[in-house]
Amino acid sequence: MTLLVVSSILTGTVLVGDIIIRHNQVVEGAEISEKAYFAAESAMEKALYEILQNYVNVLTYTLDEDLDDGANCLINAGDIAVDDDCPNPDEVECSNGNITLDNPWVVSLSANQSFQLDLDIDGATYPTSLTIYKAGDEPSDLLVYECTPAGTPRTCSTNLIQTFKVGFPYSFSLSDSKFYQIRINNLGDSSESYTLTPGGENTLPIGLEITTTGVYSGYERKLVNNFPKWQKFGTD
Secondary structure, X not given: OHHHHHHHHHHXXXXXXXXXXXXXXXXXXXXXXXXXXXXXXXXXXXXXXHHHHOOOOOOOOOEEEEOOOOOEEEEOOOOEEEEOEOOOHHHOOOOOOEOOOOOOEEXXXXXXXXXXXXXXXXXXXXXXXXXXXXXXXXXXXXXXXXXXXXXXXXXXXXXXXXXXXXXXXEXXXXXXXXXXXXXXXXXXXXXXXXXXXXXXOOOXXXXXXXXXXXXXXXXXXXXXEEEEOEEEEOOO
């Protein structure tokens, strides 16, 4: 009886000890994984600051930085991709795939709504030109801002050019050495559609997909986020 009681106590102790050890391992693993995750988030924030504020070249930007807690932020070459796909194929704005001369982007704006597209991704290959058409008769205007960036962080130099148009279609050339911002305003009382048609063989970049990695004590976490360079303003 004594041996049975002692054996039962030892068995129970071993089982409880094993459960406690496994629990501690799970908790420790979760903490380490969270540190790796926050390192990946830090890498994302650093990349966005450099890309959106300093306009670094997205094709060559890399990051390998240790944080104070020993976690590592990583962005390797190729972790930043230019997005040139149709954003809303289900809404018949364009077909699935890249925005090209044969697959233009039709932007629908309700009354008093505006659309803005920033053509300022350093390292992206832009089409030779962009033509904007209007489908109906709603009063509309178009603003095109063009500048040659300079300095670090890059800012538009004094030769900023602003073009204001009320007539459509309107076509303008795109240069790799300049940044552009276009804004379309539907000033009418009804919805209106505007077609953005790239010229030449290149696609129209409208955003970025960024992949970041956080590493801590053997754990690795990845984040993938999309950042559009376009936006609609006003009522929908």
